[in-house]
Amino acid sequence: MDNKDQIFINFMSILKFKVQSERGKIMKKYRQYLLLQYFFVFFFLFTLGLTLGFSSKISTATPAAERLLSWKQHLQMLKESPFHFLHWRAVGPKFQGGRIESIACPPGSPTTIYVGVGAGNIWKTVNGGLTWKPIFEHESTFTIGAIAIAKSNPNIVWAGTGENLMARSSFAGTGVFKSTDGGRTWKNMGLLESHHIGKVIIHPENPDIVYVAALGHQYTFNPERGLFKTTDGGKNWAKCLYISEKVGVIDLAMDPSDPETLYAAAWERDRKAWNNKVCGPGSGIYKTTDGGQTWTRLTNGFPSGPYVGRIGLAIAPSNPNTIYAVVDNQTPIPAKSSEKSRRKIIGGEVYKSIDKGESWAKVSQDLSYVGINYSFGDIRVSPDNENEVYVCGVNLAVSHDGGKTFHKIGGKVIHLHHHATRALHLDQHDLWISPENPDRLLLGNDGGLYLSEDRGKTWLHINNLPIGEFYAISVDNNKPYRIYGGTQDNAALYGLAEQELDSVIDDSWRQIWVDIWGGGDSYYTLVDPIDPNIIYFEQQFGSLQRKNMKTG
Incomplete structure (x- = not known):
């Protein structure tokens, strides 16, 4: 080895040391930046908690009038802003799906589907999901809790805004909206302070004649909650069931043989930034036989007291005497029993009535694997079989013996567009069963929309809706640059910014990671400033990960 070779080696060693040193400094500053960011977030939340805890004047939601004024200002800015000529361009992604909270189809039109996205508009298809059109883009809110279509006129569609998921990140809506032309145009029909709507x-x-089940404010108490009724198409509203400013109505069922008979599920809850009380003595089932003029609480055999949580209701279409209720029972389990069952509370239970609610009996066994809680609690009955019952929790389960035994529905999953997993996504929010063909199911969960033509044995994941809810995004320094982001229960993704969203071809987007169920929460997602193959990403409950996309 001559001197020139040694000099070159020494030079490269020094250069490598400097690069590593610079990279170390950058990463140190990045870690300091993250720690500082977390400190300020913690300090803000702590201060906010103290403020809300000691000041009743400040602990109020932003009035609806102020929110609507902001919306008017937004519309004005669209016209007057110097950037008004610039147009937004959708770049994706779509394949991963997103949280669907409501599904509706007009009678006799199985290929026409409306889906309400928890944080992303109402979408409509008229060809069974091959293509979609956003039909709620230009309204004062984007968060959907419930959709209903009039049986007597399929052009009349109602939308209840504000998610009924009731998670920390759930957005409040701006009341109920009505369309008389199949969703082409909408009109706000009031109930602005209802914030979260469970059923229409x-x-x-x-x-x-329309009924609206309103949950009210998420973090504060307010009187605009309970059950509302209009008899003039939404011009005027009457509060026909009201328990207290702490109690809303989460679900509603109408007797198919008598529209004057309805069952309402009341839910007492109290969420704060530092606590989430999901049960209370105000929770229970109420019945009316005169269209809401008078109500009776149904207590014979159904649980009551401080530990009754969210309730879901369903009437058997083939036998209206039969009613099912799924309840989130928060009753604590004694310590010794809790050690054996690994549960601290009773959890999800199914109750059944065979006499139109006059008496109830618990029929289910352990449903802990289903995952019934304050976020999930829907129940459905097949139109042709009063003993076939579906329960929506974290998982989807079905009973063929009137609720006595349940088994988890998984089935084979086929994706319309490429997806890394083959499992049915978790967190089930709505299940629509075709009244004409009960084999046909439409399932809405955190992964999007799923179609089954054989009662859940196989599923088609209709993953062509760009409805991912991004918590945070970033970009890299490449040319063309890429976008990175963490989503609500659909992991972290990245893709080229220059692409155009196309409903036919696959995304160029990819998931940085994904769990076996096709999702998982992600938040901040940042690329290494020196090596673009290294990505840092957050997961739920504060986990921070680093991944080399070349080596995996």
Whole structure:
């Protein structure tokens, strides 16, 4: 080895040391930046908690009038802003799906589907999901809790805004909206302070009669909650069931043989930034036989007291005497029993009535694997079999013996567009069963929309809706640059910014990681400033990960 070779080696060693040193400094500054960011977030939340805890004047939600004023200012800015000529361009992604909270189809039109996205618009298809159109883009809110279509006129569609998931990140809506032209245009029909709407039911013969189940404010108490009724198409509203400013109505069921008979599920809850009380003595089932003029609480055999949580209701279409209720029972389990069952509370239970709610009996066994809680609690009955019952929790489960035994529904999953997993996504929010063909199911969960033509044995994941809810995004320094982001239960993704969203071809987007169920929460996602193959990403409950995309 001559001197020149040694000099070159020494030079490269020094250069490598400097690069590593510079990289170390950058990463040190990055870690300091993250720690500082977390400190300020913690300090803000701590201060906010103290403020809300000691000041009743400040602990109020932003009034609806102020929110609507902001919306008017937004519309004005669209016209007057010097950037008004610039147009937004959708770049994706779509394949990963997103949280769907409501599904509706007009009678006799199985290829026409409306889906309400928890944080992303109402979408409509008229060809069974091959293509979609966003039909709620230009309204004062983007968060959907419930959709209903009039049986007497399929052009009349109602949307209840504000998610009924009731998670920390759930957005409040701006009341109820009505369309008389199949979703082409909408009109706000009031109930602005309802914030979160659990159910909308339209009278089967008179579309001017509408019931709205309102949950009220998420973090504060307010009187605009309970069950509301209009008899003039939304011009005027009457509060026909009201328990207290702490109690809303999460679900509603109408007797298919008598539209004057309804069952309402009341839910007492109290969420704060530092606590989440999901049960209370105000929770229970109420029944009316005169269209909401008078109500009776149903207590014979159904649980009551401080530990009753969210309730879901369903009437058997083939036998309206039979009613099912799924309840999140928060009753604590004694310590010794808790050690054996590994549960601290009773959890999800299914109750059944065979006499139109006059008496109830618990029929289910352990449903802990289903995952019934304050976020998930829907129950459905097949139109042709009063003993076939579906329960929506973290998982989807079905019973064929009237609720006595349940088994988890998984089935084979086929994706319309490429996806890394083959499992049915978790967190089930709505299940629509075709009244004409009960084999046909439409399932909405955190992974999007799923279609089954054989009662859940196989599923088609209709993953062509760009509805991912991004918590945070970033970009890299490449040319062309790429976008990175963490989503609500659909992991972390990245993709080229220059692409155009296309409903036919696959995304160029890819998931940085994904769990076996096709999802998982992610948040901040940042690329290494020196090596673009290294990505740092957050997961739920504060986990921070680093991944080399070349080596995996």
